[in-house]
Amino acid sequence: MTPITRAEPIAAEEAAVPFDxxxxxxxxxxxxxxxxxxxxxxxxxxxxxxxxLSVLQAMDNAVRSYCSPVHRGFYPIAEQSTQRYEQARQTLTDFISAKTSASIIFNASATDGINQIAKGFLLPRLSAGQNVWVTRMEHHANYLPWLFVCDKAGANLRIIELSDNGELDIDGAHGLFADNTAMIALSHTSNVLGTNNDVYALCKKAREHDIPILIDAAQAMVTHSLDVESLSCDFLVFSAHKMFGPTGIGLLYIAPHRLGDVQPLRLGGGMVDFTADTFAQTIWSEPPYCFEAGSPNLAGAIGFAAACEFVNAIxxxxxxxxxxxxxxxxxxxxxxxxxxxxxxxxxxxxxxxxxxxxxxxxxxxxxxxxxxxxxxxxxxxxxxxxxxxxxxxxxxxxxxxxxxxxxxxxxxxxxxxxxxxxxxx
Missing domain, CATH: 3.90.1150.10 (Aspartate Aminotransferase, domain 1)
Known part of the structure; x- marks a missing residue:
């Protein structure tokens, strides 16, 4: 792509929808x-x-009015915090039109979610000689985890390059949908170019070839309404802090048919039903709880849900x-x-x-x-x-x-x- 310098004046787009x-x-x-x-x-x-203000007030209210352990207490305030936390999960479920709240995992960030899938899903099934495809426009968060697992498994990290118009050159990505493709991961919107990729078309093609695909939607959630059921992606990630929510919390969506294929990476309290003397006998909790070890980020989840409601209101x-x-x-x-x-x-x-x-x-x-x-x-x-x-x-x-x-x-x-x-x- 050739950088743009001077050009003819740009004609204004049609009048935007009224916006105060x-x-x-x-x-x-x-x-x-x-x-x-x-x-x-x-x-x-x-x-x-x-x-x-609505996000700040929601978080403040969580800390002031019902701050207590989530999923850990049997007294009224603890039950309230658990209820509000799960209500926040349902808000996120609805926000991306997911089929079940079991697919909605709260974590630290979009980066955290990508690492969970790279190491907890792909690495155990990645073989030497297989290909993992990313794009030239990826943020390091959607590049380095795949580079890491390829190095560990002896697989190849392949790049979907750019065409002269700053868009993905899908036709030039020979072998993208071949049998030796183990994974495709790409951003919905480039954090540098602003290019919006046709993720619906790519997910459809990946599904036809039974290739797992992850979408990094971190830059898209304010201006794009995503329906993960229609999108038919295997995995999707985004963070609250880029869409008016708090820092330190993100979302990982795992499609229902993939929930049993992902190994938890963070181990500890709250994600296990039975801890045995051997790892093989230890029984994890059902999704999404098996992916949320440790004390849940109550205020973060409440703020995240409030941010979704703010975006919907706009x-x-x-x-x-x-x-x-x-x-x-x-x-x-x-x-x-x-x-x-x-x-x-x-x-x-x-x-x-x-x-x-x-x-x-x-x-x-x-x-x-x-x-x-x-x-x-x-x-x-x-x-x-x-x-x-x-x-x-x-x-x-x-x-x-x-x-x-x-x-x-x-x-x-x-x-x-x-x-x-x-x-x-």
Whole structure:
């Protein structure tokens, strides 16, 4: 793919669905309660998102009103905490249209979920000479665990490369659906390019060949309504903190027909029905509990569920339309800079992720100057070094837009970029 520089003006998309941006932003206390952030243009949402008051209140209420051991007590407050925890699981079940809550595993993060599947599902059945396929655009979280298990088993990590338009070159991935393919893992949306992959088509093809497939949906949940039954994936992961929820909690979805194929990795209290003197005689609890060793993250689960309810209240379609309109504004403005190269394909700006670099100014210097101007962006390799190596660049600036951003945030970034050019002139 050739980075985009100047081009003809981009025609505006059709009018977006009405979206009350001021009302949405008012839900986020950080933009009003902290003197450092009242004028902050927060454009690092692909890394982590801010939290609405409804999420903060739900978590606070969990800690204040019914904090007690989940699944461990027979007194009323413990029963309440267990009930609320399982209600949160059901909210997540409904959010992705899963068939059963047994498929919904709470864990530490999307990264944690991928490691569970790589080591607890694939490694025990992976043979030397088999292929595991990932894409060139993967985050390290969906690359390194597969690299690890391939190294352990003597298997091959294969890469689905990119075409010139920044999308996956499926036709060029010879052998992708061959009999020696043991696993396919790919992101729904690239955290660097913003490219939205056709995961429904890939899952359908994988199912036809009985190839297990994992979808990393961490960057997609605010703007895409995912139905795992229709998607027909074997595994899916995402994290709460990228969709207005708390840090330190994520979700692993395991399709019902795969639940018995995954070995628990974290062992300890709460995930075992009978602990014997030998490992072979030890009996694990039924899913999802066998995958949730230790004291459950009650406040995290409650916050996660509240974040899902917030996303539903906004509407994922409306969020996508609004984010897309701001991203188009930024994309068009960046095209006016002769020395700026854009990596994000125009077709995929609806993700709200726009990555670029400057021919003369290092990405870290740009981010520092923007930060001093109250514009928060990310600079670096974005945990996607194989992708940046594909473009022969070491780092880029990434602006990622969310529902609380405004046209003023876009103007602030462009103003800071112009200032940076005068500093380095």
């Amino acid at each position: 941006a001021a009302k949405v932003k008012a839900c986020f206390p950080i933009f009003f309660d902290n003197a450092l952030t009242r004028k902050l243009s927060y454009l690092d949402n692909a890394a982590t998102s801010q939290k609405p 509407g994922q379609h409306q969020a996508k339309q609004y984010i897309s309109s701001l991203a188009l504004q930024l994309y068009q403005a960046l095209l006016d800079f002769d020395r700026v190269k854009l990596l994000t394909p125009l077709k995929h700006v609806s993700s709200g992720i726009i990555s670029f670099y400057h021919d003369d100014i290092h990405a870290h210097d740009l981010a520092h100057i923007m930060g001093d101007a109250g514009v928060a962006v990310r600079a670096g390799h974005h945990c996607a070094q194989p992708l940046l190596a594909h473009f022969n660049v070491n780092s880029t600036v990434r602006a990622s837009i969310s529902v609380y951003n405004t046209p003023e945030d876009i103007v602030a970034l462009i103003t800071a970029l112009r200032h940076a050019q005068t500093v380095f002139a």
